[in-house]
Amino acid sequence: xRRHWSGHRLPRIPGGTxxxxxxxxxTSRPAAARALNxxxxxxxxxxxxxxxxxxxxxxxxxxxxxxxxxxKRFTKALAPGMVxxxxxxxxxxxxxxxxxxxxxxxxxxxxxxxxxxxMIDYHDIMVGAVEQLCDRWQSxxxxxxxxxxxxxxxxxxxxxxxFSYEFGSFDSDERHPMVAALLRALYTSGQKTKLGxxxxxxxxxxxxxxxxxxxxxxxxxxxxxxxxxxxGLGAAEGCGDILDLMLSTRHPSTGESxxxxxxxYQILTFLVAGYETTASAxxxxxxxxxQHPDVLERxxxxxxxxxxxxxxxxxxxxxxxxxxxxxxxxxxxxxxxAPTMARTAVRDTVxxxxxxxxxxxxxxxxVAVVVLPLTHRDPDVWGExxxxxxxxxxxxxxxxxxxxxxxxxxGTGERACIGRQFALHETMIAxxxxxxxxxxxxxxxxxLDITTRMSLAPRRFRLxxxxxxxxxxxxx
Ligand code: MNH
Numbered sequence: 001x002r003r004h005w006s007g008h009r010l011p012r013i014p015g016g017t018x019x020x021x022x023x024x025x026x027t028s029r030p031a032a033a034r035a036l037n038x039x040x041x042x043x044x045x046x047x048x049x050x051x052x053x054x055x056x057x058x059x060x061x062x063x064x065x066x067x068x069x070x071x072k073r074f075t076k077a078l079a080p081g082m083v084x085x086x087x088x089x090x091x092x093x094x095x096x097x098x099x100x101x102x103x104x105x106x107x108x109x110x111x112x113x114x115x116x117x118x119m120i121d122y123h124d125i126m127v128g129a130v131e132q133l134c135d136r137w138q139s140x141x142x143x144x145x146x147x148x149x150x151x152x153x154x155x156x157x158x159x160x161x162x163f164s165y166e167f168g169s170f171d172s173d174e175r176h177p178m179v180a181a182l183l184r185a186l187y188t189s190g191q192k193t194k195l196g197x198x199x200x201x202x203x204x205x206x207x208x209x210x211x212x213x214x215x216x217x218x219x220x221x222x223x224x225x226x227x228x229x230x231x232g233l234g235a236a237e238g239c240g241d242i243l244d245l246m247l248s249t250r251h252p253s254t255g256e257s258x259x260x261x262x263x264x265y266q267i268l269t270f271l272v273a274g275y276e277t278t279a280s281a282x283x284x285x286x287x288x289x290x291q292h293p294d295v296l297e298r299x300x301x302x303x304x305x306x307x308x309x310x311x312x313x314x315x316x317x318x319x320x321x322x323x324x325x326x327x328x329x330x331x332x333x334x335x336x337x338a339p340t341m342a343r344t345a346v347r348d349t350v351x352x353x354x355x356x357x358x359x360x361x362x363x364x365x366x367v368a369v370v371v372l373p374l375t376h377r378d379p380d381v382w383g384e385x386x387x388x389x390x391x392x393x394x395x396x397x398x399x400x401x402x403x404x405x406x407x408x409x410x411g412t413g414e415r416a417c418i419g420r421q422f423a424l425h426e427t428m429i430a431x432x433x434x435x436x437x438x439x440x441x442x443x444x445x446x447x448l449d450i451t452t453r454m455s456l457a458p459r460r461f462r463l464x465x466x467x468x469x470x471x472x473x474x475x476x
Pocket of ligand 1: 095342411414
């Protein structure tokens with residue numbers, strides 16, 4: 001077996017033990033905080049974490065992260081958790097290896113469904129789902145669970161836009177079995193990922209699969225039935241959604257089309273990649289708005305100015321909410337919902353944006369994981385107040401000349417997020433509508449706490465939402 005990273009000795013965070021390695025960093029908050037402080041003081045180019053038998057190379061700084069964005073030398077690697085997810089999402093866009101034929105095929109077929117132009121078709125769906133959320137909040141007594149309810153919102157939106165399916169999330173408090181199946185799939189692949197780092201742990205994998213079998217079958221059957229029912233209808237009789245596009249499009253140059261199974265993988269991918277992440281962005285933004293009344297007031301003034309106090313935004317009004325967009329960009333800087341990006345070398349190459357004399361040799365198979373929350377808070381780029389929420393950092397004057405690639409909430413290159421426009425448009429509408437309709441009171445004493453499933457999200461984050469006083473903003 002060849003040596004990891006050509007035998008370079010990479011720095012390790014102090015405090016690891018021989019048996020468990022650095023596992024404590026992932027399982028104990030104080031250990032994680034100590035590790036973070038060490039990284040911030042020492043500013044290593046790379047650190048190696050040992051998780052059982054597994055070694056993970058992390059890139060904390062923006063300079064090296066920027067180098068790894070070079071598409072000629074590096075490509076997306078699949079972190080172990082992603083490899084496990086392939087059991088459910090196969091060679092769907094998110095979990096495909098870049099050289100698998102279905103990646104390029106699906107990428108080319110699906111791009112039009114995520115273009116700026118396509119958002120016009122989803123606009124009303126997005127507004128409708130947000131209205132349902134707001135109506136629900138309006139009739140609630142007591143604080144609302146933001147992280148939970150925004151996940152309902154984004155699930156409804158992606159379900160309706162992608163395959164014209166309503167999960168009925170706002171009609172009942174019970175989880176739709178599809179959601180249960182999804183969460184179960186994520187949990188199972190998470191567990192199997194952990195097992196993979198314990199010597200001999202893989203033998204327990206089939207046991208997890210067995211416990212998950214019913215859920216997976218339910219999800220597969222539901223989607224296969226949806227796809228089968230739609231297949232054969234001409235595009236004219238279809239719903240004009242992303243499922244129709246996948247069923248009816250042939251690749252312009254090769255004439256190939258997606259198989260039914262691959263279409264199922266794509267839909268599962270949209271559900272997995274598209275709902276928790278967007279919900280997290282909306283939740284974090286609401287957290288910051290509730291914490292910063294001055295920012296909230298400016299957002300409101302802009303909304304009242306661009307849209308007026310009594311209407312939902314039209315498609316053309318959304319990009320005119322420039323200040324709200326800065327709030328969102330700043331939110332995704334501090335808490336990028338999808339916090340890591342794994343890269344590998346396409347051929348042997350030397351990393352030069354390092355302080356190591358002669359740099360580090362990186363070869364195909366070596367993996368470097370860019371830790372986006374650290375890239376996004378590198379003081380060399382963002383200044384000593386990098387941890388401070390300040391939307392005006394994104395004013396054109398202040399962004400000018402900033403190191404390129406120091407901000408990558410949607411990944412990079414050809415494997416960057418295909419749903420970026422979708423997520424941004426949906427988030428902007430959701431924030432505009434919520435801020436227009438409600439006053440946001442944080443729960444007294446709430447301290448931001450982060451939970452990780454697929455994505456980062458604020459844990460147990462509740463808000464008191466009172467229907468907004470209709471008096472002019474200035475009267476406050
Ligand atoms: Mn999304 C890839 C972040 C919303 C569908 N997404 C990525 C990557 C990041 C990311 C980062 C790159 C991962 C990697 O390099 O391994 N995504 C986000 C964030 C949001 C988001 C922060 C919301 C905010 N994503 C969405 C939505 C959808 C979606 C909404 C679909 C409707 N994302 C994808 C798909 C990919 C992806 C599909 C994989 C694209 C590819 O590799 O071709």
